[in-house]
Amino acid sequence: MNKGEPLLEVRGVSKRFGGLQALKDVDFSVAEGSIHAIIGPNGAGKSTFLNVLIGLIEPDQGSVTFAGEPIRGLKPYKIIQRGIARVFQTPQIFPGMSLLQNVAIAAVAKRDGQFNTKVLESLGPRHPIVDEAGDLLARVGLGDYLHAAAEHLSRGDKRRLELAVCLVAHPRLLLLDEPTAGMARHDTNRTIDLLKEISETGMTKVVIEHDMHVVFSLAERITVLAQGQVIATGRPEEIRGNPRVQEAYLGGAHAA
Amino acid sequence: MGRSPFAADLIAVGLFAAVVLTMPVWIVWIGGYEALATKIVIWAVFALGFDILLGFTGYLSFGHAAFFGTAAYTTGLCLKHLSADILPAFFITGGVSLVVAFVIGLLTLRRSGIYFSILTLAFAEMLHAAALSILQAYTGGDNGLTMHTKPELLGIRMEGLNVFYLAAIVAILGFFAARQIKRSPFGLMLRAIKENAMRLEYTGVNVWAYKMAAYMISAMYASLAGFLMVVLEPYVATKFLHWSTSGEVVIMSVIGGVNTLIGPMIGAAFMLYFENVIQAFIGEQWRLVLGLVFVLIVIFLPGGFVDGFNRIRRAVGLGGRERHHNVPDAPAPVRENRGDRAARQPGE
Amino acid sequence: MSGSLVNALTLQVITGLQLGAIYALIALGLTLIFGTLGVVNFAHGALYILASYAAVLVAGHTNFVLAVVLVPVFLFLVGIVMERGLIRFFYDRPHTDQILVTFGLAIVIQEALKWAFGANNIPFPLPPWGNGVVFLHEYLPFLEGFVVFPKWRLILVGVSLLVVVGLFLLLQFTTFGLTVRAGMREPDMMRFLGVDVTKRFAVVFGLGALIAGVAGVFGGPITQVSPEVGMAILVPSFLVVVIGGMGSLPGALVAALILGLALSFSAEYAAVQQIVVYLIAVVVLLVRPRGLMGKKGVFE
């Protein structure tokens, strides 16, 4: 099933917050070019896991390797600069700026790296970066509002904008934290199509998702987390029949 | 990303230059005088630099007097002990200011919001207290740094209109530079800090480096203003380091209109004009009136004078951008909540 | 030698306590208003001095006890008027706007007081029962010889304690207090639950002003009564609030105590005293990003 070598390799990651064992000895690997979903009941440690990947949280133990190089302990922006992008659960955009500016920021970050001092360059309307941003926004279906302020967008459109912000950097690995949460079915399907479309480019994706419809229409592999531990990893059909997974969800339901 | 930036820019900067350069002429028509014109231009430089920090990145410094004052003292000491020529003073002041800005920035930019504000205030107040007490052998303490020097630039005496034009050139170049920063990729990043620093960090950007850069640039504007102040008048008051000086530049920025570049400069002109010309008409209670004016502006013109101007333009059908707030000081989620709160509150 | 050292230490601790007491009183009101309403009230110092002027007037015409009763009530009303008339329009505005509008208001109050009463101090004589000194050596057996302290300042410490205890009881054991505390922890949730916070907002603001009123009555004879005292006292009080952590009542108390003791113990090195105060602020904020007991995400 693997399309190639693992792009992301996580070994034995643990993280404890006070008395709570958020992650315990998590192993995880994603093959280049695949779509990998992480599912699990609430409080399973899915978001914490993504936060570990991008350096927002430093794990107590374990290693994180991206494209063959260790990235654990690096500053978030350095990790991102190596080719990872993340879509957050609540859309993180630049609310007071236009859609074009939103995407242009990420394009500049891709072009110039973590810091630039290009004060003599003007980002005018015909600037290549602006053009690129415009094209991408059109592709995600926001081509009509290029100059609108991002804060006026609907929640679904904000998420699409955030996706555009991530995509413009052409990341090798895209992390998506519930990309369709709170969306209407129609919007969800559009997002699934969009994600599939990007997959054509061979971009690797890790998706956290509650919506099983989304999970099973997208994912090539699924990892199930419960109480900070990996309880199963495999192809969708394998997971579907796994009794431990059922138990975890039902147990979670009992606990709740 | 305007329509035809280059032409628009030429017009804007040209217009600005024309207004500034002719100030000694027109300020007399409205009851002003030359030294006031120079002071307005100097404070405009200060306020302009302040907008690069507050307006672009949203970081509210309550301690910019630290740079204004340190530069003034450094310049004063150079003029007094080294040479009456302002060039050595210029370079030494620049160097000292860079070091001071770097050190203070290093320590204060680790925090944001009010904690950043208070840290900057604390550093400025420490310098102020030091100038008044342990350093008074050098600073002259409360009496201020006095000197007999008549500053000159390459043999030209720096007084009267000479200082004005020097300050005016600095202001025009400063304005041009600030506009260029605003539309450059670099400036885009600065403004993104204010909008959502977290998103910026997770877009692969070294946010801290940009904050530091903005802080240093802003501090250099403040230092330039402090330098010019002493060139104008070879005297340094401890007031230059006092928190009220920091407060004044905040007030100027807000009543003018934050993040508009031109607004804070208008604010500076208004404040100084009020303090020195209108004051004489009102007499003893002028500060009461200023306080009232100030409160009214904050209540009814949240975007300052520039906002007022835009509202008038909209009213007569010329367009103009709508602005809700002076400073979007919180990240988006918080602001959304605040907006919701307003919507839910009855009777508003 | 050791005896005089004990004497000196005791006096310095007591001095630190009473220096902190007045900052604590003002900081309590500030941080209460901030914690509940999210408003930074830079006019708090002005409320303090307004109370002092009111107290001089009342005490001068009647007696001090009446001032103790009337002035806080007056300030409570002033607070409510201020909240209803001005502050409530600023809940949805950025903190900078709140700071600036209250700062402007502080200038207006200060200048209006100057207009009415002149720029100079007006004398605020102590009531006869508050005058004089307490012979500490009669109460504290470990002191040697002759150690005195002004009675009024000890009264001030007592009043601060009473206010703190009273506020604690109010917040801890009344339904009003329950809502306020919940509001301080999760303002958005309270609104979401449909609790009518608006009315309570005005009361909380009034309460903050009332505490400033108490401070003004008892602090006035010490800090003196002149218009610009409000501004002079605001900066250290605000520093106390920030060091303690914005919106944290116990934090403000601890910070006030630390600041008072720092001032007291650095008195002999007065040249660096101001530097020490701000250095404490810097160190605290660098070590503890949100002050001693601040909450995450508040005002950042």
Place this chain on the structure above:
Amino acid sequence: MPGKLIIPAATRRRILKTGTALGGLALAPLGFVRGAWAEEGPLGTFPVKGDTVKFGFCVPQTGAYADEGADELRAYQLAVKHLNEGGGVLETLKPSKLTGQGVLGKKVDYVTGDTQTNPDAARTAAQRMIERDGVIMFSGGSSSAVAIAQQYLAQEKSVVFMCALTHSNDTTGKDRRRYGFRHFFNAYMSGVALGPILAEDYGKDRRAYHLTADYTWGHTQYDSMKQATEKQGWTTVNNIMTPLGSTDYSQFLTAVLNSDADVLVLNHYGKDMVNSLTQASQFGMRDIDKNGKKMQIVVPLYSELMAKGAGDNIEGVLGTANFNEKLDDAGSQAFIKTFTDEYGFPPSQAAHTAYVQTLLYANACETAGTFYPPEVIKALEGFECEGIGPGKALYRAEDHQNFHDILVVKGKAPSERKDQYDLLEIVKHVPRAEIEYPADTFPGELGPYKPA
């Protein structure tokens, strides 16, 4: 000025025009000879155009010293009235060339400005007066920092500045300026005047603890008091430099109580003085005994307006003053009477010095026969007169400090006061001779009469 040759300006101009070619070179060494100026060319705001001449009165209208500023302004307005219409001290000043019909035939007008007790704001305000309003002289101030900043500006702009309230030795010491003149006394004189009285009243075996405002005025006041009291046999136990503008002095007062000192000297002025004095008396320092003697508090420089703020706490506290509304010499009386008639209450020492300074300047213009600043300055330098206060007053040429009798005063008990202005009683007239000191005690440079 008596005994010196005065050539009317017009004549002088004619004489010198003939030799302009040589003038510049030849006259440079003669710079200090009166009347030897090459030309009364434009200098500063000179020449005065039109038939009015403007004075600038720059006083604190906002901030802590606004009340003193207001009193100064009243005195300035009275001075202008007297210059234009006669009356007041014009009738007692000797020698005087004042006519009571303006100055040099021009009606006197004035503009006002706000120093905000802030040197920077004061300079900006003064510049407005000079550049826009063309004042020929400006005066005012209520702090040494402001006065010194203004003096330097005066020198830069070649416009005479007549200091009002400034007590620091620096004003006519290390920061003396050719274009600045001070009538008010200084910290050194306070110390010299107070020393003997303190020894007389409190004994020669006293131990003094000083609290000193941490700025140059405080420092000079402390030095002067220390010197003067130690000369009388006192011991200086300690001195704490307190931050300027403190609101609470308890931490310092605790240290005083903890020491073996039996006198507390408060080298504070204005609000600092009110605060520290009030708080010291709350600490019981006026009621306790130390070393078997009653503890005493000394305030070297009194201000009546501030004394009012200190209420009953000034009772029995010794200090010095430049002027008091109970002085009975003809000059003081003329001023007190006209001031009280005009405003309904007696003047403060700030008002007195402001008034006198305006008159002395105007008289110097009349004496010089011109508004040309170097000539006016020369007319003031070494000018001695009587009738502006007790005894004879001399403007010393070397440092522009005026020397005259000063007063040692004592706070009155509330029961002895006749009205709310009756706060201080005069303990002693200290004659000028006792407080004079050599001009080089505080070295400084006056600077040139004309900018190079």
